[in-house]
Amino acid sequence: MIQYDSRKVKPGDTFVAIPGLKYDGADFIPQAIANGAQVIVAEKEVLVPPGIKFERVPSARKALAYLSAKYYDFPSRKLKLIGVTGTNGKTTVTHLIHSILTTAGFKTGIIGTINSTLTTPESADLQAELAQMVKEGITHCVMEVSSHALAQERVYGCEFAQAIFTNLTHDHLDYHKTMEGYLAAKRKLFEMLPAEAVAIINVDDPASASLIEVVKGEVIPYGLKQAKHELRSTKYSEFDVRVSQVEIREKEMFLKINATEIRTPLIGLHHAYNILAAYHSGLALGLSSSFIKKGIEAVKVIPGRQEEIDLGQPFRVIVDFAHSPDSLQKLIETYRPFTKGKIILVFGCPGERDREKRPIMGEIAARFADQVVVTTDDPHGEDPVQIINDIVKGIERSGKVFMIEIDRRKAIEEALKMAQAGDTVLIAGRGHEKFQDFAGKKTTLDDRQVCKEVLSGGSQKS
Known part of the structure; x- marks a missing residue:
């Protein structure tokens, strides 16, 4: 088989050493050979033991794709x-x-x-x-x-x-x-x-x-x-x-x-x-x-895409995947004409990703929503506080009052508790996702499930 993960190599396999953002596959060639790789493909010259075939290519990624x-x-x-x-x-x-x-x-x-x-x-x-x-x-x-x-x-x-x-x-x-x-x-x-x-x-x-x-x-x-x-x-x-x-x-x-x-x-x-x-x-x-x-x-709902959570509460709750400036704005604009009360928005931005969009999304949130709760998305390896601070820079320009709650579950709870009859609560950024990533550690969190738990617990206002 064709492998790019040295840990999965079995005797007789071809290992393609692809360069990654954090690691270079070439560093794992010895492990691939130890696991039985017979052919090594890489972008740079590598010395391999006798009996192992080596092929140098201009693009390891193209080689992996074509060979596969x-x-x-x-x-x-x-x-x-x-x-x-x-x-x-x-x-x-x-x-x-x-x-x-x-x-x-x-x-x-x-x-x-x-x-x-x-x-x-x-x-x-x-x-x-x-x-x-x-x-x-x-x-x-x-x-x-x-x-x-x-x-x-x-x-x-x-x-x-x-x-x-x-x-x-x-x-x-x-x-x-x-x-x-x-x-x-x-x-x-x-x-x-x-x-x-x-x-x-x-x-x-x-x-x-x-x-x-x-x-x-x-x-x-x-x-x-x-x-x-x-x-x-x-x-x-x-x-x-x-x-x-x-x-x-x-x-x-x-x-x-x-x-x-x-x-x-x-x-x-x-x-x-x-x-x-x-x-x-x-x-x-x-x-x-x-x-x-x-x-x-025939398509009635797409998981985590403007998915409505309706447990009979007197306000609307929508969970959506919107995680870019344009999609966040379109999400709020879609529900504005049908909201008699306030639009309450819960959102964050992922870590180690496009920092430029954070204040832009903060500005959009402040401009188009009535109440904003800033929280975490997937921080990955970045400090959640820093991510939130980047978002807040965009909100502060508007002078609008907002809330910060790092714990996303609590942020959703707060938004649902403050909602009144006729309001719309928009929970954006994660949609269908069931885990949050904190420095590689996966924590169970499904926005839809959190909403159902809070709403069924009778913690919302009427």
């Missing part, structure tokens, strides 16, 4: 692989497409944030997962493709039938350094598309032009601002999709796409874009609008 794909006989060629990339919306779009395909009778796999430790698995793990899908008779797979995965060549060697772009907003600049670097990572997915593949791109986003210019095949544009789009060929001429109506109600959104009327509990303008992306994906796969409508409407 080859080992499993290129599984992505044996199913239709749909990749979804963008700052926000990846999880929702993949779940919508998965539902559409399942409704249409296709055996469909899904890879992403909710069912994987990494949004997009490391290449060797990804190829193994795709191979298993092929073995199980799965014909389609829809996958979230993160910017980290693209920058780290995790999907190198994959053959995509479709690539979808949702949007590009401020995030991950600790890794990509600049928005240009962030966009360049996203662009890789569209550069690698074969000529027969289809790119489905949100043309209302300014980054779209940069992506369109590198696509070899057909580009299917979508958006709410543009009424008509020029296609490169007549093959997809039926994709002149017009959205004539979007009505966002308190617990339902209505969309009219051409003659198709869709009703969904996924509310907010951002979800209108997500639904449009999935709708176009279905059309490009040759599905009828009736199947697409049925598949979209």
